[in-house]
Amino acid sequence: MxxxxxxxxxxxxxxxxxxxxVSGCGGSKENGKVTEIEIVQYKPxxxxxxxxxxEQFNAAHDDIHLTISSPNDAMTILKTQFIREDYPDIxxxxxxxxxxxxxxxxxxxxxSDYQGLQNIKQAYRDIxxxxxxxPTEGTFALPYVAxxxxxxxxxxxxxxxxxxxxxxxxxxxxxxxxIKSEGILPFSFGFKDTWTCLAPWNAMAxxxxxxxxxxxxNRGETTFSKEYAEVSEKYLELLEFGPDDPFAYxxxxxxxxxxxxxxxxxxxxxxxxxxxxxxxxxxKLDSFVMPANDSADGNTLNSGIDLQFCVTAECKNKEExxxxxxxxxxxxxxxxxxxxQNAIPCKEGDFKLPSILDGMQEYISSGNMTDYPDHYxxxxxxxxxxxxxxxxxxxxxxxxxxxxxxxxxxxxxIIRQVEEYEKEHGNKSE
Numbered sequence: 028m029x030x031x032x033x034x035x036x037x038x039x040x041x042x043x044x045x046x047x048x049v050s051g052c053g054g055s056k057e058n059g060k061v062t063e064i065e066i067v068q069y070k071p072x073x074x075x076x077x078x079x080x081x082e083q084f085n086a087a088h089d090d091i092h093l094t095i096s097s098p099n100d101a102m103t104i105l106k107t108q109f110i111r112e113d114y115p116d117i118x119x120x121x122x123x124x125x126x127x128x129x130x131x132x133x134x135x136x137x138x139s140d141y142q143g144l145q146n147i148k149q150a151y152r153d154i155x156x157x158x159x160x161x162p163t164e165g166t167f168a169l170p171y172v173a174x175x176x177x178x179x180x181x182x183x184x185x186x187x188x189x190x191x192x193x194x195x196x197x198x199x200x201x202x203x204x205x206i207k208s209e210g211i212l213p214f215s216f217g218f219k220d221t222w223t224c225l226a227p228w229n230a231m232a233x234x235x236x237x238x239x240x241x242x243x244x245n246r247g248e249t250t251f252s253k254e255y256a257e258v259s260e261k262y263l264e265l266l267e268f269g270p271d272d273p274f275a276y277x278x279x280x281x282x283x284x285x286x287x288x289x290x291x292x293x294x295x296x297x298x299x300x301x302x303x304x305x306x307x308x309x310x311k312l313d314s315f316v317m318p319a320n321d322s323a324d325g326n327t328l329n330s331g332i333d334l335q336f337c338v339t340a341e342c343k344n345k346e347e348x349x350x351x352x353x354x355x356x357x358x359x360x361x362x363x364x365x366x367x368q369n370a371i372p373c374k375e376g377d378f379k380l381p382s383i384l385d386g387m388q389e390y391i392s393s394g395n396m397t398d399y400p401d402h403y404x405x406x407x408x409x410x411x412x413x414x415x416x417x418x419x420x421x422x423x424x425x426x427x428x429x430x431x432x433x434x435x436x437x438x439x440x441i442i443r444q445v446e447e448y449e450k451e452h453g454n455k456s457e
Contacts, residue, residue, distance in 0.1 A: 282303045
């Protein structure tokens with residue numbers, strides 16, 4: 028492990044190795060004429076898909092043997108392995124702060140020479156680049172699929188009442204008032220589970236604050252108190268159109284309520300579709316972009332990389348790893364993943380998207396997409412819990428003040444690193 032990387036990665040590993048006994052996976056190795064390639068990927072809900080991929084790949088190859096693991100706590104396991112310098116050949120992770128740490132720690136290989144890179148949509152390649160703590164030469168991930176967050180809605184209910192899809196904040200509030208006047212609950216919320224508080228926050232923040240707000244704060248150019256004030260105020264307005272006590276309902280409760288037609292809409296990501304449809308398979312489910320801006324032109328789709336593959340720097344058989352990636356990125360395999368997980372492909376191509384994304388199609392096609400702001404938040408800040416507390420107390424000033432204070436506390440090493448980078452390169456821009 029490189030010294031620089033070990034120091035930065037330590038920010039997220041402080042408790043990883045204290046509670047796990049993990050069997051070593053090892054790097055790529057040759058056993059006779061067969062090259063072993065190992066993938067550890069972090070989405071256990073997709074384990075069946077990856078089991079199928081593993082079996083099909085191995086049936087078609089006699090010179091490479093592929094093993095794909097889909098553990099329940101993959102990120103903790105991976106961090107533990109990295110501390111032990113025990114690396115799989117390929118990792119499947121999301122486009123979030125963990126990816127940022129791994130790039131900075133120099134754990135990931137530069138895959139700029141991979142032929143399939145040119146087929147990845149530029150919007151998602153740009154998201155990965157923006158996640159780098161400081162600009163780093165090279166490409167370190169291959170986005171696979173994305174998800175999107177906005178507002179899921181009951182299409183049959185909308186058609187029955189002739190409700191129109193709102194394009195601005197005022198139109199959204201007017202719609203909610205009309206829905207309430209007909210004795211129907213506009214929104215389901217499941218804020219008993221703190222992570223669900225991030226869904227509306229993210230979807231509104233991308234409309235109302237710069238996409239690079241965290242980086243601007245790190246460079247000392249602005250504050251969250253300034254950039255997130257409107258987001259916070261509008262979030263409180265949104266609460267008026269949900270259940271009386273949104274904190275009494277869990278994520279599963281909210282999904283069930285919406286699936287049973289007890290509300291017209293649910294501000295959550297496309298990842299909730301399988302849970303909702305498991306309750307009511309006949310529900311006509313669609314979605315639209317959160318219209319948090321006062322102008323339709325100011326809205327953007329909140330979409331982030333849900334899964335991407337990275338070759339580790341310690342992989343000894345990069346050519347064989349690339350052959351595995353070729354198989355994973357075959358159109359037919361990506362389509363099977365899309366069908367199973369209601370995902371958005373990060374690869375260019377003629378893919379059939381889930382019908383629940385019909386209302387977001389124009390944003391996807393045009394590339395008008397902005398990453399989840401919380402992908403830049405350190406987990407130690409527990410921003411989801413901070414938002415839940417804010418929604419309970421409804422004190423905007425106190426919430427934003429704490430956000431700024433905690434950001435400086437938990438990001439001081441990164442801020443120092445950014446300052447050093449800016450000083451060395453003699454500019455204040457990226």
